[in-house]
Amino acid sequence: MQPPEAFPAQTPAVAQIFTTVLSHGPLTRSEVAERTALSAAAVTKAVRPLIEAGYLVEDADDAARRALGRPANPVRVDGGRALFIGVKATGNELIGVLTDLCCRIRVARHLPLTDQDPRAVLAAISDLVGELRTEAEGLGVPVLGLGLAVSGDVDRARGVVRYSPFLGWSEVPLAELAGMTCGLPVTVENDVRALTVAEQWFGAGVGLSDFALVTVGAGIGCGLVVHGQVVAGAHGVAGEIGHVAIDPAGPKCRCGNRGCVEAIAADAAVLDRIRETTGADVADTAQAIDLARRGEPGAREAYAAAGEAIGRGIATVANLFGPQRVIISGEGLAAYDLFAEQIRDSFTAYAFGSAAQCDVQTRPLPFEEWARGAAATAIQSFIRSD
Amino acid sequence: MQPPEAFPAQTPAVAQIFTTVLSHGPLTRSEVAERTALSAAAVTKAVRPLIEAGYLVEDADDAARRALGRPANPVRVDGGRALFIGVKATGNELIGVLTDLCCRIRVARHLPLTDQDPRAVLAAISDLVGELRTEAEGLGVPVLGLGLAVSGDVDRARGVVRYSPFLGWSEVPLAELAGMTCGLPVTVENDVRALTVAEQWFGAGVGLSDFALVTVGAGIGCGLVVHGQVVAGAHGVAGEIGHVAIDPAGPKCRCGNRGCVEAIAADAAVLDRIRETTGADVADTAQAIDLARRGEPGAREAYAAAGEAIGRGIATVANLFGPQRVIISGEGLAAYDLFAEQIRDSFTAYAFGSAAQCDVQTRPLPFEEWARGAAATAIQSFIRSD
Structure with missing residues (x-):
């Protein structure tokens, strides 16, 4: 007998069917068949064990749907069937969330990082995951996977952080190390790609085969979905991005070139520019925004x-x-009010x-969304695992 | 009974199997199964009618392959089974090729275009296609499709040239018009994307899921293949591209901005720059290259x-x-010798x-290759048609 948490019948078709219901559900079997271009028989066959294992539920027959000519009994994902943990590591903080199978955040926690050495970060991840698992026990639902999101060059398939400038890491086999520490299946992904997965499956990218997610802040990042894949x-x-x-005459970038978008538009670049042009002793982004909103020309110009x-x-x-x-x-x-018009115009x-x-849309996301992105990759790995 | 030229059993699996043999063959059935991730039974079932219709041939049992432990009887595409015509339209010329099913050029023809009005271009296309069909008759092989490649914004699905600056066209339903004139199934595609299809199926992109083709000359174009699709x-x-x-301080581009790659690197931009800096009366690219090769600093600098x-x-x-x-x-x-090093360095x-x-590779392609790209799209449409 399979353990209660095992995801049944791992084939690409089953993963595709489940993902379709997860992103678009509730859907009837024939709607699933239409969206996936699979046969009705294949959908019916795949749905049965997913219902038996509790991952899908069949809603009661609905007179309103029948009146619309839609056959009864749509299926949807039971979000409460399983929990996942997502952790985003920045240079000075861990943000962790406990989400359900539909990637809804149940609990969020922050933990300061004082040491960026991989061992110290692993110990902190372990503490944070422990806290979130205690919460999960309270809910009586198993935690089935852990996603870790890190900025930089990440090899998801191998579970290795190849290079992360913010953490000062290179070639850290994070998935293996965290797996040993936490005893969960671990997915490691670049933070922007993780957020892109969350948008693709649960956000503003649902139903789109081609979109880009551009993140602005400490860095300027971009996740791309082309032909339905990240x-x-x-x-x-x-x-x-x-x-x-x-601009070859633009400010020097940490990559060695001049005039990169990040060298002009990242938080630190804007601060530098404001200090340079106004001579003001601006300590952080909040002060910079404040200065610009008060109409200081140099600050406005930097934004x-x-x-x-x-x-x-x-x-x-x-x-x-x-x-x-x-x-x-x-x-x-x-700072959107300070540069929205310029983004649009340029x-x-x-x-x-x-x-x-x-x-082109803007979508303010709270910082926990980065951790939710990590949880989304764990859900993705769970559904696609062998 | 199906006509002799009908492509059998149109399912996505059959198209995938045939395309795999076309790009990678000869292959045994089990090699095809491995590459396509389809079952051996599915491959065997798909291959049979393709052999019966003459699109695939089974080579005689080969002792050398058996000695290597490979089962006998690889299959390959019979290139001579069908012919296709590809035509590329530039502002002043049509280039047409007759290719076989493996996209090998059998005949190439050029026809000057004196009038860019759609009716005049259609009449010229009709003449060129007629010439190439006469050649095909001589070979005794049916022509099964026509591909037309045009620079600019092309909607392949609708067969419409939405906007082509070189031809001065907008919203021309070229596929429909050429279909009526020539009596062949017509595929219309952007010229760079057509060339990209030829590279993906028959050239330096075979076996790659992600590559870019960058074309330099009158314009600077780029075809992208991401996740195996153009x-x-x-x-x-x-x-x-x-x-x-x-460079915001760079030369004005026809798109209205400054410092676009095309405004610096397209043939006309290089000529303008040479005229400007040297004062020399350079008539064309051949003279510009000559001047640069003779060491004229302004010309060298422009390249x-x-x-x-x-x-x-x-x-x-x-x-x-x-x-x-x-x-x-x-x-x-x-002009590659004049800018190869700078491409590489930058x-x-x-x-x-x-x-x-x-x-990063360079691949000099004769101008007929653009027309071959058009033929490749016709082959693609033929294989994938319903």
């Missing part, structure tokens, strides 16, 4: 330049792969021809 | 700037998509982290 890059690098170089750079970066993405939608998010949106100016039709 | 763009625009804007811009464009593509390979091609490669400088590992 782009990982053959060599581990993809979505580096922050290093689209738009305007940031918006212009972000808009050009987005136009470059749109011109190269023509997404249906670009979602702008990240903690940098706190996107429009630099989008080529009908690429300008791309739907 | 990127078309949700709004018809994709691969616009020519409009990656790298160096072009190479630098192309390298930066390629780095942007690599940083965003992380392709396995970038193939540089196009008639602009005639790619390396602007590639972010491990994106620099991307394999």
Whole structure:
């Protein structure tokens, strides 16, 4: 007999059917068949063990649906059937969330990081996961996976953080280490790609085959979904919108070039520019925003330049792969009123021809969403595992 | 009874199996099963009618293969079973090729275009197709499809040229019109995407899930294959590497911005720059190349700037998509000795982290290859049609 938490009948078709119900449900079996281009028989066969194992539930027959000519008994995912933990590591903090199978956050926790050595970070992850598992025990639901999101170059397949500048790590086999420490299946993913998975399965990317998620804040990142799959890059690098170089006379970037989008639009770059032009002793982004909102021209100009750079970066993405939608998010949106117009104007100016039709949206996401992205990758791994 | 030219049993699996043999054959059935992740039974079932219809042939048992432990009787595509016509339309010329089913060019023809009005171009296409069909009759093989490649914004699904600046066309339903005139199934595709299909199925992209084809010459274009499929763009625009804007102080581009890659590196841009800096009365690219090869500093500098811009464009593509390979091609490669080093150096400088590992290749392709790309799209449509 399989353990109660095992996900039944692991085939690509079953994973596809389950994912479809997860993102679009409730759906009837025939609606699932239509969306997946699988046969009704295949869907019926796949759904049965998923219901038996409690991952899908069949709602009671609904007269309203029948009146609309839709056959009865749609199925949906039982979010409460399993829990997952997602942790995002920044340079000075861990953010952890406990989510259900539908990636709804049940509990969120923050833990300061004082030491970025991999052993210290692992010990902190272990503490945080322990806390969240205690919460899960209270709920009486098993935790079936752990997702870890880290900025930088991450090899998800191997579970290795190849290079993370914020943490100062290189070649850390994080999945293996965390798996030993926490006793859970572990998925390690780049933080922006993890957030992209959450948007693709549960957010503003549901139902889109091609979209981009652009994150603004400490860095300028981009997750790309092309032909329905997240782009990982053959060599581990993809979505580096922050290093689209738009001005050879622009400020120096940490990558060695000049005028990268990140060197103009990341939080630290904006602060540097404001200090330089105004001479003001601005300590952090909150003060910078405050200064700009009070009308200080140098501060306003720095945010305007940031918006212009972000808009050009987005136009470059749109011109190269023509997404249906670009979602702008990240903690940098706190300054949105200071650069929204410039993002829009420079996107429009630099989008080529009908690429300008791309739907550019902003979507403020609380910082816990990064951890939720990590949980989404754990859910994804759970559904697709062998 | 089906007509002799009908492609048997149109299912996605059959198309996938046939395409696999077309790109990678000869292959045994079990090798096909392995590459397509389909069952051996499915492959055997699909192969039989393809052999019966003459599209696949089974080579005689081969002792050498058996000695290597490979089961006998690999199958391969019989290229001579069917012919296709591909036509590329430039602003002043039609280039037409007659290819076999393996996209090998049998005959090539050029026809000057004096009038770019759609009716005049259609009449010229009809003449050229008629000539090539006469050649096909001589070979005694049926022509089963026509591909037309046009630069600009092309909606392949609808068969419409939405906008082509070189031809001065907008919203021309070319597939329908050419279908009526020529009596063949017609595929219309953007020229760079057509060339990308030829590379993906028959060229330097075979076996790669992610690559870019960058074409240099009159324009700077880019075809992208991501997750095994050519990127078309949700709004018809994709691969616009020519409009990656790298220098706000750069020359004006026809798109309205400044410092686009195309405004620095396209043939006309290089000529303009040489005329400007040297005062020389350079009539065409051949003279410009000649001047640069003779060591004229202004001419050398113009080509160096072009190479630098192309390298930066390629780095942007690599940083965003992380392709396995970038193939540089196009008639602009005639000047390759004048800018190869600059392409390489600026790619390396602007590639972010491990994106620099991307394999950047040059592949000089004769101008007929553009027409061959059009034929490749016709073959693709034939295999995938219902």
